[in-house]
Amino acid sequence: MNSKSSFRGLPSVDKVISDKCIQDLNDQYSHETIVDVTRQYLEGLRVSLSQGNPCPSFADITEEIASQIESLSTVGPRPVINATGVIIHTNLGRSPLSADAVVAMKTVSEGYTNLEIDLENGKRGSRNVHVEQLLCQLTGSEDALVVNNNASAVLLTLSSLCKRKEVIVSRGHAVEIGGKFRIPDVMRQSGAKLVEVGTTNKTYLTDYEEAITPKTAALLRVHSSNFKVIGFTEEVNIEEMVKLGEWYGVIVLDDLGSGCLLDTTQYGLGNEPRPQDSIAVGTGLAMFSGDKLLGGPQAGIIVGQKHLMDKLKKHPLARAVRIDKTRLAALSATLIHYLKGEATEKIPVWRMIATPLNEIEKRAQKWSDQIGNLATTAPGESTVGGGSLPGSTLPTRLVVIKIPANRKVQDLAQELRKQPFPVVCRIERSSLILDLRTVLPEEDSSLLQALSTVLK
Ligand SMILES: *Cc1c(COP(=O)(O)O)cnc(C)c1O
Numbered sequence: 001m002n003s004k005s006s007f008r009g010l011p012s013v014d015k016v017i018s019d020k021c022i023q024d025l026n027d028q029y030s031h032e033t034i035v036d037v038t039r040q041y042l043e044g045l046r047v048s049l050s051q052g053n054p055c056p057s058f059a060d061i062t063e064e065i066a067s068q069i070e071s072l073s074t075v076g077p078r079p080v081i082n083a084t085g086v087i088i089h090t091n092l093g094r095s096p097l098s099a100d101a102v103v104a105m106k107t108v109s110e111g112y113t114n115l116e117i118d119l120e121n122g123k124r125g126s127r128n129v130h131v132e133q134l135l136c137q138l139t140g141s142e143d144a145l146v147v148n149n150n151a152s153a154v155l156l157t158l159s160s161l162c163k164r165k166e167v168i169v170s171r172g173h174a175v176e177i178g179g180k181f182r183i184p185d186v187m188r189q190s191g192a193k194l195v196e197v198g199t200t201n202k203t204y205l206t207d208y209e210e211a212i213t214p215k216t217a218a219l220l221r222v223h224s225s226n227f228k229v230i231g232f233t234e235e236v237n238i239e240e241m242v243k244l245g246e247w248y249g250v251i252v253l254d255d256l257g258s259g260c261l262l263d264t265t266q267y268g269l270g271n272e273p274r275p276q277d278s279i280a281v282g283t284g285l286a287m288f289s290g291d292k293l294l295g296g297p298q299a300g301i302i303v304g305q306k307h308l309m310d311k312l313k314k315h316p317l318a319r320a321v322r323i324d325k326t327r328l329a330a331l332s333a334t335l336i337h338y339l340k341g342e343a344t345e346k347i348p349v350w351r352m353i354a355t356p357l358n359e360i361e362k363r364a365q366k367w368s369d370q371i372g373n374l375a376t377t378a379p380g381e382s383t384v385g386g387g388s389l390p391g392s393t394l395p396t397r398l399v400v401i402k403i404p405a406n407r408k409v410q411d412l413a414q415e416l417r418k419q420p421f422p423v424v425c426r427i428e429r430s431s432l433i434l435d436l437r438t439v440l441p442e443e444d445s446s447l448l449q450a451l452s453t454v455l456k
Pocket residue numbers: 149150151152154177181222223224225226255256257258288289290299300386387
């Protein structure tokens with residue numbers, strides 16, 4: 001085939017944009033947008049034709065271009081239903097917010113706020129004051145600072161306190177937290193020198209002690225939040241690290257990961273280290289996320305000693321990683337739930353953790369009945385996720401959907417994800433598995449609707 005004949009079906013930009021199908025979009029989209037998308041599509045098509053692929057019909061071309069233009073304005077990210085049973089699911093946006101936190105976010109977004117102004121004297125203030133006191137109250141800390149996320153909290157801390165100095169870390173703690181956030185890389189980025197001690201499974205206090213030199217700035221603990229070393233293991237607890245640090249005049253830093261303020265063992269889960277416990281033993285600075293077990297918005301929270309925090313607050317990176325007003329408002333509303341002792345009723349992740357098994361069993365049975373004869377229930381396990389409590393699970397009751405013989409389980413899962421209110425669930429042994437622990441009650445009817453559509 002010569003090149004001329006292979007482009008014969010390719011319409012001109014003018015011809016495409018004067019077609020009715022595209023003309024209909026003129027009210028909603030600028031002429032530039034329509035022409036741009038059309039041109040790009042036709043260029044792609046020219047390449048495809050030159051490779052010998054057949055040319056689509058004119059109607060198919062205009063339909064595809066129209067759908068590409070419309071998909072540009074699909075607002076995202078959009079809500080999905082989490083039926084995976086993983087409570088803090090990083091890919092699904094981690095913690096859903098409490099109703100109060102959502103209102104707080106909306107309220108400060110709609111107009112101007114006193115973000116950085118002292119309403120008492122009209123002078124410039126700090127955005128940090130809105131949560132500083134709350135955080136000090138809840139963790140027993142002298143000072144607090146909130147930044148973009150915990151990764152930036154760790155980077156800011158190391159950059160401000162440890163640049164060109166040594167930081168001692170157990171080999172069991174020099175880990176990857178996820179998404180390529182690796183302690184050795186963050187350390188390098190901050191300009192601090194990582195000194196690894198001990199072994200992956202065993203680190204003793206003497207390992208830290210022997211590594212301390214005049215160049216040592218800090219001992220760093222990193223909570224192994226997304227994995228568990230079991231068997232022959234030994235770790236130095238934070239209290240012993242603090243005592244050693246005090247003796248040698250070295251700061252102790254604690255990357256807690258999750259920032260869990262409540263006692264997880266009362267729900268049959270493992271023990272997640274809490275910021276208040278770290279502060280109580282005298283840690284210099286402790287860092288944690290706002291959107292893991294705290295149940296708030298994305299944020300990095302730093303608590304600890306004032307003389308250290310002052311250095312962080314003055315560091316140029318502090319501005320680069322600062323938090324915005326909407327998340328500050330949501331964080332403040334979330335922290336107030338803890339102050340009022342209502343966290344387990346008001347904060348969704350804690351409500352999910354605290355939901356008793358018999359309640360989930362009743363709901364699963366009701367669901368199974370409504371879905372019909374393809375559904376049964378079975379015992380299973382929910383996980384906390386989001387780099388919290390690895391290996392710790394909550395007993396749950398699953399809704400198991402048997403796949404009709406002529407369908408594939410992956411196809412059904414994909415169809416569920418493509419519903420108007422997308423549903424994300426688990427696949428196990430060629431069945432679809434729904435764990436209702438993570439489905440908010442107000443999502444029930446949308447989930448049933450989605451299921452009945454795809455199972456038709
Ligand atoms: C999750 C986690 C981080 C990163 O926190 P982000 O808020 O996701 O930036 C850092 N350290 C530990 C130990 C973590 O578990």
